[in-house]
Amino acid sequence: MAEPDLYSILNVTKNASASEIKKAYYKLAKEFHPDKNPEAGDKFKEISFAYEVLSNPEKKDIYDRHGLQGLKDGLGGGGSSSDLFEELFGGLFGGGGHGPFGRGFGFGGPRKPQRGEDMVHPLRVSLEDLYNGKTAKLQLSKKLICPKCQGQGGKAGAMQSCRTCGGRGIKVTMRQLGPGMVQQMQSVCPECRGEGEVINEKDRCKGCKGKKVIPESKILEVHVDKGMRDGQKIPFRGEGDQMPGVEPGDVIIILQQKENDVFQRRGNDLFMTHTIGITEALCGFQFMLKHLDGRELVVTSEPGKVIEPGSVKCIMEEGMPTYRNPFQKGNLHVKFDITFPPNKFADEKQLKQLEALLPARVDVKLPTGENVMEVDLMDYEPNQHGSHDRREAYDEDDDEDHMGAGPRVQCAHQ
Template identity: 55%
Template sequence: MFGRAPKKSDNTKYYEILGVPKTASPDDLKKAYKKAAIKNHPDKGGDPEKFKELAHAYEVLSDPEKREIYDQYGEDALKEGMGGGGGMHDPFDIFSSFFGGGPFGGGGSSRGRRQRRGEDVVHPLKASLEDLYGGTIKKLSLSRNVLCSKCNGKGSKSGASMKCSGCQGTGMKVTIRQLGPGMIQQMQHACNECKGSGETINDRDRCPLCKGEKVVQEKKVLEVHVEKGMQNSQKITFPGEADEAPDTVTGDIVFILQQKEHPKFKRKGDDLFVEHTLSLTEALCGFQFILSHLDGRQLLIKSQPGEVVKPG
């Protein structure tokens, strides 16, 4: 985003929400957030809006780069740089990072364990008119990411990971560039040190199979059943067969049928049309010819006795 250096807006609100001074250390912020978040957690009858505000304030102030922007330019500058305040994490995810998924021991809140959904993978699938008329089975070989079986998707031999120091565990970085007098550019991007995951793994502790990537590639053959009468652009879905990732609900693989052009027939809905050229004699005196159907049947097409066939 390009623009003039923003007027200084409120830069004390987040400190007030957490109840700490502007000189608070990272440890002070952690303690203040923990105490207030437990008190205001919706599962304990707390105010959901207050709980959301606490998480938002802590996420900004715990990130050195975001805190610097906030201290220098205020809340409005942060919102401009993040597209209206976007890019913030789910408040329940931030809470669960402190308490291991359950706010008060054991299973904890279902909201605290919410997982994001992986993206669906969409593939076009070309099918002839014969395939769509009679039905067919197409076998397709695909590669996808699956959770590493050796480390159960942890990426490390011990199962441990560390908060990324480059982004303080948020997975995102904010960069400010001075373009000229009174002109700044703010950009938010995924942290290059942890690839947006918010955590890093010690080199010695990396899983030898996935090299710390948490996933490995797997080849799989899918049988796609094209049913009789399926339409162009119709979807065939394989639930949960897309790329796997840690703490993510696996998306679907979706095939979209693309009907290939046929040299003889045109399809309109459930009807087939065919064009046939007649001579003048055939049009006036009658005609007959053999038409091969899509399933191989031979159909005799002929005019009625005495019928005169007009063009079209």
């Protein structure tokens, strides 16, 4: 079986010139850069390593003559190259490494991920929490390396290479398809469940029953800072499941903001709707607004300032605090809905008095003649109850006379 070939990793031949190697590297590095291709895993590291060796005449010479083993010996202890070498190719030479070629090339133990998966947890928070900041305690269950056996699964030496798969964690089955044609099929070894190692029942650690890890429930203190947003991620480095020989992944908390009854948020600005009466809209008003931190704002609109229906006014710096700069705040926008008085709220005399105060009517010239007809305005509310059944919508007042068939429009006689 062949060991990984640095030339094929870069897609070049053994006679490739330095500039061809460089070209090939730039092309692949672009394609497999983790920013662009996060699924490619270690591919980028392999490419970088292959280039590091083949672009260095001294290293290239060692590799050409002695292969990877020669490089490994040559690199010696320490240094970034040797660390990268261990990370990438350690599995090739046994000794518990987890190189990416461990399985594919049939060397060493089974392939294990180098870093565990991240665990994502949502955290529901209120807009008040995001305004004021808070510390939330989140309980989560994770796997911990068994403290009794330090993740060995048993006493030293109890762990044995699996005989069924020869320690590779995979079972290879050959199937003769025809003369000279063999299909090779790989599956996870049923004996060791892909671990490559087995342990006798009597030698198993009592703490973890030979599983190397134990379940643990842990409480994380999540600091929700002022100004954080819906969807913002709070990472806890290395708090994911532990596994022997694997760097644990992160726990990532994702904030989910609950709807607020009063405020909507857009960026650092807050939006709300406030309903006032016609008198307030025309004559000025004050109202009390309870803010997200419990302060009570008295909002004043001076007499004489007319508020139109649907108009939006702004209260400066009463929006959300800025993340990491909480003394700087967005603005609060208030949209005004205006309620009008009910029908017949005043008698004729009062209406005259009121009209005297209001702006003069628009003078309308009424036409005369045969073609002119006077008609009345009736109330018409097609979707009174949000119902799609027209009949139901108009059947509210039983004392009303509905005229004949056809769409029964309720007309109020006032």
